[in-house]
Amino acid sequence: MSTTDPHDAPVATPDVVLCPEGPMLLRGRHVLEDADGRRHETTRPVTAVCRCGKSQSAPWCDGTHKLLPPKVRP
Amino acid sequence: MxxxxxxxxxxxxxxxxxxxxxxxxxxxxxxxxxxxxxxxxxxxxxxxxxxxxxxxxxxxxxxxxxxxxxxxxxxxxxxGARAAAHAETYPDDPQRPVGDAIFALTEAHEGPSLADHVQRAASEDQVLELLRQRSVYHLKEADPTSWVIPRLEAEPKAALLELQFDEYGCGRVEQLHHRLFERGMISCGLRAEYGAYVDEAVVEVLEQNNAMSLFGLHRRLRGAALGHLAAFEATSSLPSRRVTQGLERLGMAPEVVHYYAEHVEADAAHEQLAARIICGALVDADPTQRESVLLGVRACLVLEDAVATRMLAQWEATA
Incomplete structure (x- = not known):
């Protein structure tokens, strides 16, 4: 059972996904430059990038957004 | 074995x-x-x-x-009875997308935390005992979920494979998660062969393992398998960070610290994939799967509570 008709024109899988109240997912290999000019390379098929600014593993997400009140989450 | x-x-x-x-x-x-x-x-x-x-x-x-x-x-x-009792305390809001519902349940759930104990108070002996208990699953980490792959339609299948590929080291055996756990065990002087500590496993650990196999092996329970996966991932990043801090407090080997550190960042991505994309696609295509997904979520939470309650009580009794 599927909601999409496989005969429709294919819709590409997004490379970037913004998760509600959470991180940004990046699919594939990317090099990120952080605010201090340091470069970080993704190593996983899908990587979560911090959007709340509180991660201890910046620029990657470490789940810290869940400790924030919903109003100040991304 | x-x-x-x-x-x-x-x-x-x-x-x-x-x-x-x-x-x-x-x-x-x-x-x-x-x-x-x-x-x-x-x-x-x-x-x-x-x-x-x-x-x-x-x-x-x-x-x-x-x-x-x-x-x-x-x-x-x-x-089913334990999940129903959980639903009495933590009801679902059927208006929410299933991904949001999974995060709401895992965040609202209050239970005893082994990660907190490891972070703040556990002795090295207690940590080693916990690693032996966890080894029953971690030495076949991700395997029960792989049973589900051929039972899925294209969208949840593609997203599940992205997650599983990471669990299995993206083709690099030295990065495969159950291999990382083996190296962590050896670095602590423990045996790392598959099933080495099953005789020590408390019944709560065996039941936690059995639930994953039950969900994985029955096509009928594919939603529960994926719900369990989502809840497992959604309760991993922050606790894994606490465990790394506890292991560092005890001066334990870098290999075992690395296993948990790897799960901080990996599972921050996996929880989003599992809850929003994998379970989301499954339930979007077939809304009747929502109930099964939430069974898996609740089972994951209550079974981990049971393990934590047992281990903390055991350690308190011997303190």
């Missing part, structure tokens, strides 16, 4: 049959939860890597499958 020690009349009868190849035990009831759990665990293990002292064709022996089914019916009913 050889068959574990029996824990009662049923596992005793079952294990002698598994060794000798005789007729499966009919009419032998489990003596207690330990007996039922080790019997079911061993029958499931025939589908993973098997036992050196059991013939390979035991996996599809219809009499053994009948014993397995009897144990599963009881276990599934028990899990």
């Amino acid at each position: 050889r068959l574990p020690k029996a824990r009662g009349a049923l596992s005793d009868a079952l294990f002698s049959v598994l060794r000798s190849g005789g007729p499966a035990p009919a009419g032998v009831a489990a003596e207690n939860r330990d007996d039922a759990a080790i019997a079911l665990w061993s029958l499931y293990e025939l589908h993973y890597r098997g036992f050196e002292d059991v013939a390979e064709d035991a996996e599809w022996d219809p009499d053994l499958l009948r014993v397995r089914r009897t144990l599963e019916v009881g276990f599934e009913a028990d899990l």
Whole structure:
């Protein structure tokens, strides 16, 4: 059972996904430059990038957004 | 791995049959939860890597499958009752997308935390005991979920494979998660061969393992398997960080710290993939799967509570 008709024109899988109240997912290999000019390379098929600014593993997400009140989450 | 020690009349009868190849035990009831759990665990293990002292064709022996089914019916009913009790305390809001609902449940859930104990207070002996308990799953980490792959339509399947590929090291054996755990165990002076500590496993750990195999092996329970995965991932990043801090407090080897550090960032991505994309696609295509997904979520939470309660009580009693 599927909601999409496989005969429709294919819709590409997004490379970037913004998760509600959470991180940004990046699919594939990317090099990120952080605010201090340091470069970080993704190593996983899908990587979560911090959007709340509180991660201890910046620029990657470490789940810290869940400790924030919903109003100040991304 | 050889068959574990029996824990009662049923596992005793079952294990002698598994060794000798005789007729499966009919009419032998489990003596207690330990007996039922080790019997079911061993029958499931025939589908993973098997036992050196059991013939390979035991996996599809219809009499053994009948014993397995009897144990599963009881276990599934028990899990259903525990999930229903959880739903009384933490009801679902059916208006929410399933991904949001999974995060809402895992964040609202309050239970005892082994990660908090490891972070702040655990002794090295307690941590080593916890690693031995966890090894029953971590040495086959991600494997129960792989059963689900061929049962999915394209969208959840593609997203699940992205997640599983990361679990399996993206083609690099030294990055494969159960290999990382093996290296962590060896670095602490523990044995790392598959199943080394099953005889020590408390019944709560066996049941946690059995739930994943039950969900994984039954197509009917594919939603529960994915819900369990989502809840497992959604309760991993922050606790894994606390565990790394506890292991560093105790001055434990970098290899075991690395296993947990890897899970901080990996599972921050996996939880989003599992809850929003994998479970989201499954339920979007078939809304009747929502209930099954939430069964898996709740089962994951209550089974981990049971493990934590048991271990913390045991350590308190010996303190």
